[in-house]
Amino acid sequence: MxxxxxxxxxxxxxxxxxxxxxxxxxxxxxxxxxxxxxxxxxxxxxxxYKIRGATNAILNLSEEQKSKGVVTHSSGNFAQALSLAAKSIGIRAYIVMPTSAPQVKMEAVKQYEGDIILCEPTLEAREKTAQDIVDKTGATFIHPSNxxxxxxxxxxxxxxxxxxxxxxxxxxxxxxxxxxxxxxxxxxxxxxxxxxxxxxxxxxxxxxxxxxxxxxxxxxxxxxxxxxxxxxxxxxxxxxxxxxxxxxxxxxxxxxxxxxxxxxxxxxxxxxxxxxxxxxxxxxxxxxxxxxxxxxxxxxxxxxxxxxxxx
Amino acid sequence: MxxxxxxxxxxxxxxxxxxxxxxxxxxxxxxxxxxxxxxxxxxxxxxxYKIRGATNAILNLSEEQKSKGVVTHSSGNFAQALSLAAKSIGIRAYIVMPTSAPQVKMEAVKQYEGDIILCEPTLEAREKTAQDIVDKTGATFIHPSNxxxxxxxxxxxxxxxxxxxxxxxxxxxxxxxxxxxxxxxxxxxxxxxxxxxxxxxxxxxxxxxxxxxxxxxxxxxxxxxxxxxxxxxxxxxxxxxxxxxxxxxxxxxxxxxxxxxxxxxxxxxxxxxxxxxxxxxxxxxxxxxxxxxxxxxxxxxxxxxxxxxxx
Structure with a gap:
């Protein structure tokens, strides 16, 4: 319901x-x-508001999943939100950001202890880079909105x-x-x-x-x-x-x-x-x-x- | 007390x-x-915060005084505050402002229906202009802080x-x-x-x-x-x-x-x-x-x- x-x-x-x-x-x-x-x-x-959904997504993971961390691709507010939510819950967050992302946004992610992985500024590159991290680390991909x-x-x-x-x-x-x-x-x-x-x-x-x-x-x-x-x-x-x-x-x-x-x-x-x-x-x-x-x-x-x- | x-x-x-x-x-x-x-x-x-003191000063006037309005000299927040307080209480406010006051501040006073009287940008001119209004209208002078x-x-x-x-x-x-x-x-x-x-x-x-x-x-x-x-x-x-x-x-x-x-x-x-x-x-x-x-x-x-x- x-x-x-x-x-x-x-x-x-x-x-x-x-x-x-x-x-x-x-x-x-x-x-x-x-x-x-x-x-x-x-x-x-x-x-x-993005911290709300990011937190809920992480809290709904199994302990096994949490231990492997989360990954997303975002150059905006979800990057910061997932980093901070992960930090608060005590798990790791991999954030795929385009090389074109503003310095100020990267700084914010770093401050919340997100691991930044840079990629070319195309949707394909972002998705592929995120998938590579999932494959390599077993981290769970969290989409910013879908x-x-x-x-x-x-x-x-x-x-x-x-x-x-x-x-x-x-x-x-x-x-x-x-x-x-x-x-x-x-x-x-x-x-x-x-x-x-x-x-x-x-x-x-x-x-x-x-x-x-x-x-x-x-x-x-x-x-x-x-x-x-x-x-x-x-x-x-x-x-x-x-x-x-x-x-x-x-x-x-x-x-x-x-x-x-x-x-x-x-x-x-x-x-x-x-x-x-x-x-x-x-x-x-x-x-x-x-x-x-x-x-x-x-x-x-x-x-x-x-x-x-x-x- | x-x-x-x-x-x-x-x-x-x-x-x-x-x-x-x-x-x-x-x-x-x-x-x-x-x-x-x-x-x-x-x-x-x-x-x-200036609206607090401006309101209190006006509320402490007699009905006779209120009917003649209030006057102050200010190019800053007290000008807006006294205008708005006077408007809310339903009395007239004369605001002496230096000709050098920023346009944006004059606009704000006008929006709150304060009567702007311009003067030279010196303390002497401000005080004299305010005193002239007191003499002419019987309005009560309200100092912004003292x-x-x-x-x-x-x-x-x-x-x-x-x-x-x-x-x-x-x-x-x-x-x-x-x-x-x-x-x-x-x-x-x-x-x-x-x-x-x-x-x-x-x-x-x-x-x-x-x-x-x-x-x-x-x-x-x-x-x-x-x-x-x-x-x-x-x-x-x-x-x-x-x-x-x-x-x-x-x-x-x-x-x-x-x-x-x-x-x-x-x-x-x-x-x-x-x-x-x-x-x-x-x-x-x-x-x-x-x-x-x-x-x-x-x-x-x-x-x-x-x-x-x-x-």
């Missing part, structure tokens, strides 16, 4: 995660004409949000690989209050939007977006959940994203990454849809290179 | 202010070797912090005009748990440090600091309180300030202004003093021009 999956997961991971605060802004409420509740996963350990335990873990952010604000009319999530929004769907579905789930995507990487229309997983030919966490595509584990539960996906321009990011930084005084600004922008754009409603917004993360701000 | 002053003030202003959250960071705890509690006044209405009701109001930030964390060993505050730290002293003194109060100042504007040594109010010949909120000097209303209760004032370099600001932005994902970073830097510098202790840090504000960041 779905109810228990997310709730039970929350119990299991509870000591490994922060129960992040929910903030609000009367100014942004006025702009949107709705009551907004920002679930601040930018304050989460390792700077994003893994059932990861999906359930990511759902605990919305679970906490609904525990605090039980009568939300809708929750907005960013859509990258699909793990967060699929987990959110599971949490909302278990909660059974009729809350709707909306996805947010950049026009420049609108594969999920197109996937919902075509009914099959679409890819992006190009991904010219500042929202670097949202460039990936859906997977066979999360797409069926998304297809069943997501009301619609709202797309926003790069200008919308930067404007929303600046609005939140300036008015809420919190640092959110571009992928999270996509969700705020989508909510602002959905004024008519959410007018007078209570709306949750999952602020997915706050990992930003301060030396490279868009404003 | 001092106990009741701050507690009673908190009751009076409670509906006009945010009860800001207290955040912590295990990473910064590790750096300092103490347990730190960040009282996040950067999330306060108008972006700083006013007893303002001081008591600012103490409510520490009052809330101590209500949540009753056994703090010390509280660190920035020292600019002296209103916040004097109010903090009153709150701590009423709380009677033996908590110490430390001030934080830039070396480049260390008038309060020197005032504590000489026993009289000192001024700054120059103020070449990024912490623009801390350039002002103490006043006769707050200095006696500071002299009696503050344990010592820790001075930090401009490099310390910028480093602390970046640390908090990057690791805590919250936007703090340079004046608040001074306090964080002073706490980091006081490692030996606070080792193993529970320490409150008043994060005074988050008003930063994102187009002019020092990193």
């Amino acid at each position: 779905k109810t228990n999956l997310v709730a039970n997961c929350h119990k299991a991971i509870t000591n490994y995660i922060h129960h992040t605060p929910v903030l609000s802004s009367s100014l942004i409420n006025d702009i949107v004409g709705a009551e907004l509740f920002f679930k601040c996963e930018n304050f989460q350990r390792a700077g994003s 893994n059932t335990n990861v999906i359930i873990g990511q759902g605990t952010a919305a679970f906490e949000l609904l525990n605090k604000h039980a009568n939300l009319d809708a929750i907005f999530c960013p859509v990258g690989g699909g793990g967060l929004i699929a987990g959110t769907c599971l949490a909302v579905n278990s909660h059974q209050n009729g809350c709707l789930v909306y996805g947010a995507e950049p026009f420049e990487a609108d594969d999920a939007y197109r996937s919902l229309i075509s009914g099959k997983i679409e890819t992006n030919d190009t991904t010219n977006t500042i929202a670097d966490g949202l460039k990936t595509q859906l997977g066979d584990k999360n797409f069926p959940i998304i297809k069943e539960h997501v009301s619609s996906i709202i797309r926003v321009t790069e200008e919308d994203i930067i404007e929303a990011m600046q609005l939140v930084w300036e008015r809420m005084k919190i640092i959110i990454e571009p992928s999270s600004a996509v969700t705020v922008a989508a909510t602002i754009k959905s004024k008519l849809l959410v007018k007078g409603k209570k709306v949750g917004i999952v602020i997915s993360g706050g990992n930003v290179d301060l030396a490279k701000l868009p404003f | 001092k106990t009741n002053l701050v507690a009673n003030c908190h009751k009076a202003i409670t509906n006009y202010i945010h009860h800001t959250p207290v955040l912590s960071s295990s990473l910064i705890n590790d750096i300092v070797g103490a347990e730190l509690f960040f009282k996040c006044e950067n999330f306060q209405r108008a972006g700083s 006013n007893t009701n303002v001081i008591i109001g600012q103490g409510t930030a520490a009052f809330e912090l101590l209500n949540k964390h009753a056994n703090l060993d010390a509280i660190f505050c920035p020292v600019g005009g002296g209103g916040l730290i004097a109010g903090t002293c009153l709150a701590v003194n009423s709380h009677q748990n033996g908590c110490l109060v430390y001030g934080a100042e830039p070396f480049e504007a260390d008038d309060a440090y020197r005032s504590l040594i000489s026993g009289k109010i000192e001024t700054n010949d120059t103020t070449n600091t990024i912490a623009d909120g801390l350039k002002t000097q103490l006043g006769d209303k707050n200095f006696p309180i500071i002299k009696e209760h503050v344990s010592s004032i820790i001075r930090v370099t401009e490099e310390d300030i910028i480093e602390a600001m970046q640390l908090v932005w990057e690791r805590m994902k919250i936007i703090i202004e340079p004046s608040s970073a001074v306090t964080v830097a002073a706490t980091i510098k006081s490692k030996l003093l606070v080792k193993g202790k529970k320490v409150g840090i008043v994060i005074s504000g988050g008003n930063v021009d994102l187009a002019k960041l020092p990193f």
Whole structure:
């Protein structure tokens, strides 16, 4: 039963995660004409919600599997999250990163004691390198978003949000690989209050939007977006959940994203990454849809290179 | 009795202010070797603690006085705070600002419906212009920091912090005009748990440090600091309180300030202004003093021009 999956997961991971605060802004409420509740996963350990799914995936391994460690390929938040989750649980994490990954991200992985293995910056090279490590070490591969335990873990952010604000009319999530929004769907579905789930995507990487229309997983030919966490595509584990539960996906321009990011930084005084600004922008754009409603917004993360701000 | 002053003030202003959250960071705890509690006044209405004292000062006026409005001179956070407090209470606020004030600060005052009166950027011009308005309109002058009701109001930030964390060993505050730290002293003194109060100042504007040594109010010949909120000097209303209760004032370099600001932005994902970073830097510098202790840090504000960041 779905109810228990997310709730039970929350119990299991509870000591490994922060129960992040929910903030609000009367100014942004006025702009949107709705009551907004920002679930601040930018304050989460390792700077994003990803630690939830990473922790759950590791905790669901056998002792034998744990002893051999975990491996993933990611140049983003999942790399840090899996490293930190593995460190907290006391196992080894191999992180395959492209040679093109920003220095600041590599430093973060090192700080959490992840073992970095560099590869060429292509999906093929990443997958092959990860597979080589699996073959050589017996470590378990954990996909950043297309893994059932990861999906359930990511759902605990919305679970906490609904525990605090039980009568939300809708929750907005960013859509990258699909793990967060699929987990959110599971949490909302278990909660059974009729809350709707909306996805947010950049026009420049609108594969999920197109996937919902075509009914099959679409890819992006190009991904010219500042929202670097949202460039990936859906997977066979999360797409069926998304297809069943997501009301619609709202797309926003790069200008919308930067404007929303600046609005939140300036008015809420919190640092959110571009992928999270996509969700705020989508909510602002959905004024008519959410007018007078209570709306949750999952602020997915706050990992930003301060030396490279868009404003 | 001092106990009741701050507690009673908190009751009076409670509906006009945010009860800001207290955040912590295990990473910064590790750096300092103490347990730190960040009282996040950067999330306060108008972006700083100043709304507390501004509100209290206005609420203590007679109806006759209120009907004629209030006036202050400030190019910083008090300008916004008094405008917003006056707007909330339904009275008029005249804000004397130097022609050199940043456009972004003038916009904020306008947004809160403060009446801006421009003057030459000298202290004499500011004081004369404010006095002219008092003479002409009968409005009451409210000094940003050297006013007893303002001081008591600012103490409510520490009052809330101590209500949540009753056994703090010390509280660190920035020292600019002296209103916040004097109010903090009153709150701590009423709380009677033996908590110490430390001030934080830039070396480049260390008038309060020197005032504590000489026993009289000192001024700054120059103020070449990024912490623009801390350039002002103490006043006769707050200095006696500071002299009696503050344990010592820790001075930090401009490099310390910028480093602390970046640390908090990057690791805590919250936007703090340079004046608040001074306090964080002073706490980091006081490692030996606070080792193993529970320490409150008043994060005074988050008003930063994102187009002019020092990193």
